[in-house]
Amino acid sequence: MSKRRILAGGIAQESHSFNPVLTNRVRFNIQSGLDAIASARGTNSLLGGILDAAGQADVEVLVPTLFRAQSGGPVEDAVFTEMRDIMCNAAKRGDFDAIVLPLHGGMLTPTLEDPEGELMASLRAIVGPDLPITVAFDLHAHVTCRILETCDLLVGYLTNPHGDQGNTGRRACQAAFDILDRRLRPVLSAVHVPMLTLGHDRTDEEPLMGLHARARAAVASGLAYDVSIFNAQQFLDVHGLGNWVLAYGNGKDAGRDSLALELAQSLWDQRCALIGTYPSLDECLDRAERGTERPLILGDQGDRVAGGGPGDSTYVLGALLARPGLPASVVPLTDPVSVAACHAAGKGAQVTLDVGGRFSTVAPPITVSGKVLGLGTEAHVTYDGPADAGYKSKIGAFAVLEIGKVHVLLTDQPYSYLDPDYFRAMGVNPAEMRVIITRSGYHFTLNFAAMGECITVDTPGMTSYRVDELPFTVARPFFPLDEPNFVPVLVDHPSRRD
Known part of the structure; x- marks a missing residue:
C-alpha cells in the first residue's frame, strides 16, 4: 500500500x-x-x-x-x-x-x-x-x-x-x-x-x-x-x-x-x-515611577497590531516622554518615513523628527529629538514561546532612537511584539528595561510572563474595545451595540458526510 x-x-x-x-x-x-x-x-x-x-x-x-x-x-x-x-x-x-x-x-x-x-x-x-x-x-x-x-x-x-x-x-x-x-x-x-x-x-x-x-x-x-x-x-x-x-x-x-x-x-x-475593563496608562506609569519589583510589560490596547491596528499611535510615547522620572523604557512605533530619515542621518547622529500618527488619528505625530542608537535593513526573530515557540519571522528596515531614558523602535512595517525576541532582534535587551510597550492586548502575556508583570492598558485607538466609536454598518445588529432578540437555534446547512 x-x-x-x-x-x-x-x-x-x-x-x-x-x-x-x-x-x-x-x-x-x-x-x-x-x-x-x-x-x-x-x-x-x-x-x-x-x-x-x-x-x-x-x-x-x-x-x-x-x-x-x-x-x-x-x-x-x-x-x-x-x-x-x-x-x-x-x-x-x-x-x-x-x-x-x-x-x-x-x-x-x-x-x-x-x-x-x-x-x-x-x-x-x-x-x-x-x-x-x-x-x-x-x-x-x-x-x-x-x-x-x-x-x-x-x-x-x-x-x-x-x-x-x-x-x-x-x-x-x-x-x-x-x-x-x-x-x-x-x-x-x-x-x-x-x-x-x-x-x-x-x-x-x-x-x-x-x-x-x-x-x-x-x-x-x-x-x-x-x-x-x-x-x-x-x-x-x-x-x-x-x-x-x-x-x-x-x-x-x-x-x-x-x-x-x-x-x-x-x-x-x-x-x-x-466585556472587560482595564487600568489607565497613568495608573501604570505612576507605579513605574514609584518603582516595581518586576518590569511592567504593557499592552497598548488601543493600537494593537495583533488586533489589526497600524501600530503608529503616539499616545503611549507622548505619555512616556512627559514623565522624565520614569525608569528605562522602550516603545515600538511604525513610521517608514522616520526610519528612512534615521538611515540617512546614520548611526550616532542626533535627529529631530515628527514621528507616528499618520493613521492613528486619535494620537497625532509628535516632534522628538534623540540619538540614533541602531539601524538595520533586516532582522530575524525566533519566538521564545510558549505561544508559537520556535516560529521564525523577520523585521524589515528599522531604527532605534534614544530620547533620554526612552528607547523608540521605529520600523517600516507594523509588528505586534508578541515575543521578547522582537526587541532583541533590534539590539534592545528588554530585560534591561523597566517599562516595555507591546502592540498587543493580551496575547503577549504568555511569552512575556517570565520577564515581568503583564498588563493591558486602556488606551484610545481603532483597536480599543470601544466599538461604539467605530463606523459599523454591514455587521449589525450585534451585542453590545444592539440587543438582538436572541434565541439559540441550530444553523441549517448540508452536512458534508451526513
Missing part, C-alpha cells in the same frame, strides 16, 4: 475593516515545500502540529505554499489570488489523500468578505465531494456558513491567550485521518450568537473557562468528537459577525445538538460579563 499524503498550506492573516493600510505582499512570511516544513517542524504552530500528527502516522505532508502575516488592514487582492492559484494548481495534481489547512480566519480583501471560504470552495471544486478537507482556525476567526458547508471539519484554538496552536493543528490532521479510516463521519451541530466578546475573554478565567470545561467534558465522554467556541475578531464589518459554537460528532445526535444550544445560550447569558 502506497504511503498516504496530505496537502497543507494556505494563508493566515487577521484583518481590520477600519484600518486603511492594505496588507501587501512584503508583510507576509511566504514559504513552501521543504523550507516550510523545516521551518515549522517542532514548533508550536498549526503547521507544526500537522507535521507532528502526520509524522506519527507515517504520512507525508505537501506544502505548496504558506503565506503568514501579522494582523493589519485587508490583504491586497493580488496577494490572495497568488496564494489561491498556487494551492489550486497543486490540488489539480491530485497526488494526495486529504487536505488539512492551517489558516487563521477573519481575513478580508478589498473585494472578499470571506477569502478563506473562497479558498476552500475553490479546492473543493477541484477535489470533489469525497476527499476530506479539514481546517484549523484561530478562535477569533470569522466563521461563515460557506466555510462550514465546504469543509468536513473545522477546529479552533481552545486557549486565549493562545498556547495550543500545535495541538489545534494536530486535531485537524487527526480528524482527516479518522475520516479516511472511516472512524469518523462528521456531522455538525452549529449555533451562531450575534455578539462580541470585548476583552474579558481569556479562557483561563471565567466565564469562558467554565464553557470550555463543559466542551472538554463532552469530548471526553464521547458525546462529541470535537467542540470549538469561536469568539469573533471584533473589528470586522462583515455579514454574520458573531460568536459560533461548533460541535462535531459521528452521525446525528440529539444530545450533541443540545450541547451546542446550551453552550450558545450560556455565551449569550454571560455577554455582559465578557
Whole structure:
C-alpha cells in the first residue's frame, strides 16, 4: 500500500475593516515545500502540529505554499489570488489523500468578505465531494456558513491567550485521518450568537473557562468528537459577525445538538460579563515611577497590531516622554518615513523628527529629538514561546532612537511584539528595561510572563474595545451595540458526510 499524503498550506492573516493600510505582499512570511516544513517542524504552530500528527502516522505532508502575516488592514487582492492559484494548481495534481489547512480566519480583501471560504470552495471544486478537507482556525476567526458547508471539519484554538496552536493543528490532521479510516463521519451541530466578546475573554478565567470545561467534558465522554467556541475578531464589518459554537460528532445526535444550544445560550447569558475593563496608562506609569519589583510589560490596547491596528499611535510615547522620572523604557512605533530619515542621518547622529500618527488619528505625530542608537535593513526573530515557540519571522528596515531614558523602535512595517525576541532582534535587551510597550492586548502575556508583570492598558485607538466609536454598518445588529432578540437555534446547512 502506497504511503498516504496530505496537502497543507494556505494563508493566515487577521484583518481590520477600519484600518486603511492594505496588507501587501512584503508583510507576509511566504514559504513552501521543504523550507516550510523545516521551518515549522517542532514548533508550536498549526503547521507544526500537522507535521507532528502526520509524522506519527507515517504520512507525508505537501506544502505548496504558506503565506503568514501579522494582523493589519485587508490583504491586497493580488496577494490572495497568488496564494489561491498556487494551492489550486497543486490540488489539480491530485497526488494526495486529504487536505488539512492551517489558516487563521477573519481575513478580508478589498473585494472578499470571506477569502478563506473562497479558498476552500475553490479546492473543493477541484477535489470533489469525497476527499476530506479539514481546517484549523484561530478562535477569533470569522466563521461563515460557506466555510462550514465546504469543509468536513473545522477546529479552533481552545486557549486565549493562545498556547495550543500545535495541538489545534494536530486535531485537524487527526480528524482527516479518522475520516479516511472511516472512524469518523462528521456531522455538525452549529449555533451562531450575534455578539462580541470585548476583552474579558481569556479562557483561563471565567466565564469562558467554565464553557470550555463543559466542551472538554463532552469530548471526553464521547458525546462529541470535537467542540470549538469561536469568539469573533471584533473589528470586522462583515455579514454574520458573531460568536459560533461548533460541535462535531459521528452521525446525528440529539444530545450533541443540545450541547451546542446550551453552550450558545450560556455565551449569550454571560455577554455582559465578557466585556472587560482595564487600568489607565497613568495608573501604570505612576507605579513605574514609584518603582516595581518586576518590569511592567504593557499592552497598548488601543493600537494593537495583533488586533489589526497600524501600530503608529503616539499616545503611549507622548505619555512616556512627559514623565522624565520614569525608569528605562522602550516603545515600538511604525513610521517608514522616520526610519528612512534615521538611515540617512546614520548611526550616532542626533535627529529631530515628527514621528507616528499618520493613521492613528486619535494620537497625532509628535516632534522628538534623540540619538540614533541602531539601524538595520533586516532582522530575524525566533519566538521564545510558549505561544508559537520556535516560529521564525523577520523585521524589515528599522531604527532605534534614544530620547533620554526612552528607547523608540521605529520600523517600516507594523509588528505586534508578541515575543521578547522582537526587541532583541533590534539590539534592545528588554530585560534591561523597566517599562516595555507591546502592540498587543493580551496575547503577549504568555511569552512575556517570565520577564515581568503583564498588563493591558486602556488606551484610545481603532483597536480599543470601544466599538461604539467605530463606523459599523454591514455587521449589525450585534451585542453590545444592539440587543438582538436572541434565541439559540441550530444553523441549517448540508452536512458534508451526513
